[in-house]
Amino acid sequence: MAQQAYMTETDNGGSGPERRAPRLRRLLDRLARGWRGDRRIWRRGLVLAVCACLLALVMLAHAHIPNRVGSLGSLVETFLPWLGLTVPVLLLLALVRRSATALIATVLPAVVWLNLFGGLLTDKAGSGGDLTVATHNVNADNPDPSRTAREVAASGADVLALEELTATAAPTYEKALQSTYKYHAVVGTVGLWSKYPMGGVEAVDIRLGWKRAMRATVTTPAGPVAVYVAHLPSVRVKLEAGFTARQRDKSADALGEAIAHEPLTNVVLLGDLNGTMNDRALNGVTSQMRSTQGAAGSGFGFSWPASFPMARIDQIMVKGAEPETSWTLPATASDHLPVAARVKLAPPTD
Numbered sequence: 064m065a066q067q068a069y070m071t072e073t074d075n076g077g078s079g080p081e082r083r084a085p086r087l088r089r090l091l092d093r094l095a096r097g098w099r100g101d102r103r104i105w106r107r108g109l110v111l112a113v114c115a116c117l118l119a120l121v122m123l124a125h126a127h128i129p130n131r132v133g134s135l136g137s138l139v140e141t142f143l144p145w146l147g148l149t150v151p152v153l154l155l156l157a158l159v160r161r162s163a164t165a166l167i168a169t170v171l172p173a174v175v176w177l178n179l180f181g182g183l184l185t186d187k188a189g190s191g192g193d194l195t196v197a198t199h200n201v202n203a204d205n206p207d208p209s210r211t212a213r214e215v216a217a218s219g220a221d222v223l224a225l226e227e228l229t230a231t232a233a234p235t236y237e238k239a240l241q242s243t244y245k246y247h248a249v250v251g252t253v254g255l256w257s258k259y260p261m262g263g264v265e266a267v268d269i270r271l272g273w274k275r276a277m278r279a280t281v282t283t284p285a286g287p288v289a290v291y292v293a294h295l296p297s298v299r300v301k302l303e304a305g306f307t308a309r310q311r312d313k314s315a316d317a318l319g320e321a322i323a324h325e326p327l328t329n330v331v332l333l334g335d336l337n338g339t340m341n342d343r344a345l346n347g348v349t350s351q352m353r354s355t356q357g358a359a360g361s362g363f364g365f366s367w368p369a370s371f372p373m374a375r376i377d378q379i380m381v382k383g384a385e386p387e388t389s390w391t392l393p394a395t396a397s398d399h400l401p402v403a404a405r406v407k408l409a410p411p412t413d
Contacts, residue, residue: 108162111169115153119171122146122179126343134308137298140341141374144183144363147176186361192387192405193285198224198333198377199392199401200294201236203252208232211395212239218392218403222281223256224333226294250277253292253334259283267291267321269314276318276334280327286411288384289327293318293334311337312344319347322382329408330382335399337376352380355404359386366391366400379404 121128125143128136150173157165197220201211212235215223223244225236233249240247244256248264251274255261260282267276276293295315298308315336322330332352338345340354356364356375365372372391377399379389384406392401 104161104163106164108157108160108165111153111156111160111162111165112167115165115168115172118146118149118153119175122172122175125341130344134298134312134344137308137312137338137342137344140343141339143339143341144180145373146172147180150176180363183357183360183363187359188361188388188390189359190387191407193408194222194283194288194331194384195220195403195405196222196224196290196331196333196379197392197401197403198226198292198335198379199395200226200335200377200397200399201228201232201395202397202399203227203229203232205232205396207396208235209239211397212236214395215392215401216240216243218401220403221258221283222288222290222331222333224290224292225254225256226252226275226292226335228252228254248277248279250274250292253277253294255279255290255292255333257281257290267293267318269293269295269317269321271296271310271314276314276321278321278325283408285408286329287327288329288331288408289325291318291322291330291332291334293332293336295335295337298337308338308344315345316347319351322348323351325382328383328411331384331406332378332380332382334378335376336378339375340378348380352382353386355379355381355386355389355406356402358389359404360389364389364391364402366402368398369394369400370398372400375402377402381406383409385409 125140128139130136150169153169157169197215197218199215205211228236228249237247240256244258246261247254247256248261250266253275261279263280265278266274267278269276278289278291281288281290296310298311336345340349340357364375366375366377379402387405387407389404392403394400
């Protein structure tokens with residue numbers, strides 16, 4: 064009787080995982096038979112296949128999309144990582160259409176996306192470093208500057224840059240940060256706070272007509288560091304004009320020229336550049352500096368907008384120094400997330 068009961072339970076498929084497994088195999092077998100018996104699987108889904116190939120082409124050749132009309136190239140490059148979300152959509156549609164052609168074509172954009180951004184999916188953070196830096200666009204309309212200052216100071220940054228400072232709010236930030244940072248300077252709408260001595264403070268001309276960038280020398284225990292703080296002009300997406308970024312692009316070129324002439328070995332750039340590392344309009348800066356997020360971060364490190372980050376426009380870049388780790392800080396009352404990094408300084412050259 065015991066043997067009969069056992070055989071009866073086995074014949075009914077068992078229970079738990081043993082019972083579910085045959086069902087899954089039967090489902091897969093039915094799908095496979097349906098595909099094998101359908102001679103149209105290669106003829107269906109040609110439109111999906113073309114869409115997949117075009118998507119792969121856009122990601123692969125994004126640098127060749129012209130910027131002459133509405134800065135279309137820069138717009139695509141700003142949100143380039145998000146194009147990867149269309150890959151699973153195309154895959155699902157190919158399965159629904161039972162199209163082998165579309166399925167194979169979907170592999171192309173998947174491979175291109177992984178080649179471009181796959182490295183950002185791994186954690187490259189190290190444990191060393193000589194200097195911790197942070198930057199935050201605090202938002203000119205910030206309703207609680209004092210609290211925002213305390214929150215970013217809690218990051219433990221040795222050097223802190225703030226952008227979008229107003230004349231009325233700047234004293235509040237200075238008061239809130241004075242117990243943590245002995246040295247500071249404010250130039251126009253940007254400011255720099257440091258635990259180490261700071262000198263050589265000057266405005267950097269980024270061709271705006273008003274001051275939104277500065278440079279200072281911070282004397283750390285590991286040697287002097289040239290720290291640049293910049294807030295490049297905002298960009299706008301308009302139906303009649305596209306991606307309006309001409310002023311931002313001119314300012315980026317000017318900032319790049321200033322950094323290119325910097326005599327110190329270690330250079331750190333902190334600020335809101337209103338552009339991503341993929342945006343070719345920032346080549347004047349990105350061609351000579353490394354992003355700490357790309358080299359030592361985990362994930363994309365999107366910083367804007369704070370409510371649903373979609374792009375990394377707040378940047379920490381280095382020249383000479385080596386990124387060790389990079390991360391985003393918790394949201395404050397600003398519409399940007401603060402970002403921070405720890406870097407290892409190169410020995411100064413004589």
